[in-house]
Amino acid sequence: MLQLTKRTEYGLIALVHIAERGAVDAGAFVSAREICDRYPIPRRLVAEVLKALQKHAIVESQRGATGGYALTRRPEQITLGQVVSALEGAPPLTSCESPIVLKSGGCEVQSMCPIRSPVNRVREQLWGLLEHTTLRSLLPTRSAPLAIGAANGAAHANAAAAQLD
């Protein structure tokens, strides 16, 4: 289904929460417990998601009693694409590009597949939209407008957003 997984949802909730806490308490580490205390999310899941985000250098973690998670960079430098990629893997959108198919000799339809390259362009468009939508634009307050205009237009929108800091 063309749908974000719960993992991604939870990840976004966590990231937004961490970003908000970080805005007031710079340098503070937010614990997974704090997040799942505030939102009805299984603690185990939050931990799993945050672990994945940490491995992809989107958040950094601090162990120990006062430990927790913090963003490795500013919200405007974290894109939805990075988050989705970390939590769901690269988005092959069409199975032509999926690792499984590729390692088994590639898509058999490939040579004559009439939709391969066009759908790939669609995939890149969709992906571009995610890549150019930043975590900052998901924050409730002082939120930047969404990267409207997708792939092409987003280049400017994003560049502009990046210059905000």
Add this chain to the structure above:
Amino acid sequence: MLQLTKRTEYGLIALVHIAERGAVDAGAFVSAREICDRYPIPRRLVAEVLKALQKHAIVESQRGATGGYALTRRPEQITLGQVVSALEGAPPLTSCESPIVLKSGGCEVQSMCPIRSPVNRVREQLWGLLEHTTLRSLLPTRSAPLAIGAANGAAHANAAAAQLD
């Protein structure tokens, strides 16, 4: 996963094929057999997909010996959104909007969910991209450029494409 299903892929392959055949042979009905003879797609699947497309009035079918399928309207009037919607159902992207959750009282996180409305905007952006990408732009020859610029810009791109015929 943020990925089109095989059903959708098969559907697009079939639609592109039918569109191409229709371009030369106006009014001809393309059989499912012809499609799965040309592409390594299980015949049963093609039939199932085409049946779904027929129920959503994207293709019309003709039974009997020389029967088959034909587009109900021109390629530039068939959008990726319509195809995906017919084959995968409406795209809730976030579970907040899924029918299951809604009928069971709605998303519990809803009232305090920090990502609900922003992610919904993203969902609409993604969906808008699909809605404004036509089957014509997937055709290999005389292909119109993809609806670049998504939601906002696509309004013009699509209007322009519609005027092609």
Add this chain to the structure above:
DNA sequence: AGCAAATAGCATCAAATTGGTGCCGTTTGC
């Protein structure tokens, strides 16, 4: 009339993905 081709509708099944959970080890502040 009868045969062959093709869609329509049904149900079923196996595999993959996903959401969710438990347990235990390690680190760190108090």
Add this chain to the structure above:
DNA sequence: GCAAACGGCACCAATTTGATGCTATTTGCT
């Protein structure tokens, strides 16, 4: 040294998805 919190691993249940079989009905052609 104790409690809090992350890190890692394996596991399970539910849903979705890909795929298949069988039969009935329609229609063109001989």
